[in-house]
Amino acid sequence: MGGFSEVLCAKGPRSPVSVFGGCGRVRLARVWGQLLIDKPVCLGPRPSRSSRWTTMEGDCLSCMKYLMFVFNFLIFLGGTCLLGVGIWVMVDPTGFREIIAANPLLLTGVYILLAMGGLLFLLGFLGCCGAVRENKCLLLFFFLFILIIFLAELSAAILAFIFRENLTREFFTKELTKHYQGSNDTDVFSATWNSVMITFGCCGVNGPEDFKLASVFRLLSLDSEEVPEACCQREPQARDGVLLSREDCLLGQSQFINKQGCYSVILNAFETYVYLAGALAIGVLAIELFVMIFAMCLFRGIQ
Structure with a gap:
C-alpha cells in the first residue's frame, strides 16, 4: 500500500x-x-494541464465532426434540389423546356445546373463518410474536390453577371427578327418560338408588331401574313386546339391575335424561380465555405 x-x-x-x-x-x-x-x-x-487540454481538443474535434456531417448532409440535400430543378426544367410540359432551348446560353446553364447538382450530391455523400470514419485521405480528397466546385460555381456566378445583357428584351427581339422563319418546323429556332407562343398565349417578344421587322419571315410568307399562325388565338384550354379564325388572324385582325409579348409573360413566370435559384446558390456557396474550414480543421486534428 x-x-x-x-x-x-x-x-x-x-x-x-x-x-x-x-x-x-x-x-x-x-x-x-x-x-x-x-x-x-x-x-x-x-489531471494535468496537458491532459485537460487534450480532452478539450478531443471535444472540439468531435464537435467539428458532427458539424461537418450536418453541413455535408445539407450539401447532399442542395445537390438533390439542383438535380431536381434541372430535370424539371428539361422535362416540364408547360413550356420551360422550349424557352431554354430557344437560347443556347440558357441551355448551357441548365446543363451546368445538372452537373453541379450531381457533383454536390456525390460530394455530400463523400463528406458524410469522411466525417464519420475520420479518414484523412478521404477528407483531403473531399477538401480539394469541394474547393474546385466552389471556384467553378463562383466563376459561373461571375459569368452570369457579366453576360446578363444576353437575356434582355433587346437581345431576344434582335434574335427573333433576324432568324425567325414562321411555321417552318424543320428550323429548331422557329419551332421553339412557335411552341413558346402557343404555350403561353403570346406573340413575339414585345407583341405582334415584332414580325413587321422579321425579314426572313416576311420574305418566306411573301407578305401575305401579318403574323405567324402561332400568334393566333385558340379555343380556351387548348394548347394545340382549333384556331378561332385563322384567316382573319393571318390578315392582321387584332381581335384574333394574342397581343401580349412573350418577354413579359415569361419574365413573370420565371421571376419566382430565378429568386429561388439565386437564394439556393448563395446558401450552397456559404455551406461549402464552412465545410472546407471544418474539413481542414478535422484533417489537422486527426492523429
Missing part, C-alpha cells in the same frame, strides 16, 4: 477530506470522538 497523497481533516461536525492520486487509507474522525472512518481508497492521478 502506498502512502497518503493528500488528506485534509478539519475540526467540526463534518470534516472535509480531499485525496488526489495513489492508493492508501483514509481516516476521517470527528475530534469529539463521535465518528471514525477507516477504509482503503484508490484514486486516479490529479
